[in-house]
Amino acid sequence: MDVRLAAQGLAIGYPGRRIGAGIDLELAPGGILCLLGPNGCGKTTLFRTLLGLIPAQGGEVLLGGRPLAAARRAEIARAIAYVPQAHAPPFPYRALDIVLMGRTARLPALSQPGARDREIALRALDRLGIGDLAQADYSRLSGGQRQLVLIARALAQETPLMVMDEPTASLDFGNQARVLAEIAGLAGGAGGEPLGVVLSTHDPDQAFALGAEVVLMKEGRILARGRPEAVLTGEALSTVYGVPVSVERTEGGRLVCLPALGRRPPGQAASPEVMDIA
Ligand SMILES: Nc1ncnc2c1ncn2[C@@H]1O[C@H](COP(=O)(O)OP(=O)(O)OP(=O)(O)O)[C@@H](O)[C@H]1O
Numbered sequence: 034m035d036v037r038l039a040a041q042g043l044a045i046g047y048p049g050r051r052i053g054a055g056i057d058l059e060l061a062p063g064g065i066l067c068l069l070g071p072n073g074c075g076k077t078t079l080f081r082t083l084l085g086l087i088p089a090q091g092g093e094v095l096l097g098g099r100p101l102a103a104a105r106r107a108e109i110a111r112a113i114a115y116v117p118q119a120h121a122p123p124f125p126y127r128a129l130d131i132v133l134m135g136r137t138a139r140l141p142a143l144s145q146p147g148a149r150d151r152e153i154a155l156r157a158l159d160r161l162g163i164g165d166l167a168q169a170d171y172s173r174l175s176g177g178q179r180q181l182v183l184i185a186r187a188l189a190q191e192t193p194l195m196v197m198d199e200p201t202a203s204l205d206f207g208n209q210a211r212v213l214a215e216i217a218g219l220a221g222g223a224g225g226e227p228l229g230v231v232l233s234t235h236d237p238d239q240a241f242a243l244g245a246e247v248v249l250m251k252e253g254r255i256l257a258r259g260r261p262e263a264v265l266t267g268e269a270l271s272t273v274y275g276v277p278v279s280v281e282r283t284e285g286g287r288l289v290c291l292p293a294l295g296r297r298p299p300g301q302a303a304s305p306e307v308m309d310i311a
Pocket residue numbers: 047050052070071072073074075076077078079
């Protein structure tokens with residue numbers, strides 16, 4: 034089955050508000066796309082458009098070569114799982130109930146999740162090291178715990194593609210590494226068939242760690258796309274984030290991005306993001 038997700042000349046935004054345009058990208062099982070860009074540049078808006086949650090303002094999204102706009106909600110949910118930024122629901126669901134929601138698109142109409150769905154949901158929680166939270170009230174979990182539950186929900190959905198909006202944002206150092214390893218494993222086929230994963234992050238080092246294809250965004254447009262070594266240069270990162278950044282190689286051979294605090298790159302205007310602390 035062809036489950037590639039593609040954006041062609043995509044324009045994104047909200048009624049009366051254009052956020053971005055001219056966006057082309059493609060995600061196939063086995064691939065990892067890492068979306069980087071400053072706050073407010075349109076990453077979440079792009080994800081919501083790729084998922085069909087808001088309509089494209091121009092161009093189109095194709096799922097398996099067919100227009101996403103023509104696909105039914107359940108069909109999209111069987112192809113693409115979504116890990117939104119962690120939020121608290123208005124009702125006190127158990128963490129297990131939240132994960133079971135990932136099974137909805139797999140169930141016949143009007144039927145309740147069964148023993149197998151429960152087993153899959155519990156396995157997803159265990160895989161992320163939070164099996165002990167299954168009966169906990171989701172609304173009382175920490176931001177990072179909620180984020181892990183939402184990732185478990187996406188795993189339980191058993192889709193070939195996964196869209197993850199800042200999946201490591203609230204996680205501690207160890208859980209960030211665990212989730213990155215999980216993403217690499219999913220794309221590598223550790224859970225069975227290789228998945229295609231697109232994630233957004235504010236940490237460019239994650240793109241190096243994952244060896245992911247990078248999509249660098251600014252103001253709703255794609256500035257550069259390709260291998261992290263080619264795209265994530267000090268110059269490109271300095272331009273996009275408005276702070277001087279150098280990219281250096283560690284003794285172990287890994288590239289890391291280092292923002293220099295207190296100095297601006299030549300020609301950069303003063304920005305509230307630049308801290309003059311030197
Ligand atoms: N429902 C909405 N209606 C109108 N504008 C919106 C809506 N939601 C978001 N926006 C605007 O769209 C722009 C892009 O927001 P978006 O959340 O896509 O950015 P982002 O790159 O994901 O940001 P961050 O890195 O801070 O999460 C912002 O200016 C935001 O104010």
